[in-house]
Amino acid sequence: MKRLYRSRTNKKIFGVCGGLGEYFEMDPTIIRLALLLLIVFAGAGLLAYIIAALVMPIEPMA
Secondary structure, eight states: OOOOOBOSSSOSSSSHHHHHHHHTTSOHHHHHHHHHHIIIIISOHHHHHHHHHHHSOBOOOO
């Protein structure tokens, strides 16, 4: 069963985009670009990122 975690290895700030990339099996850069577009055009992307950083657990140590 797949679980959604913040990434420990693929992170720039909190690892949210890296964790989403690992969960959806896609490049985290695409998710980072989408988040940037949400922040610039909608303004809600930053709030969503902060909430995700607070709610998502950190990836357990392997």
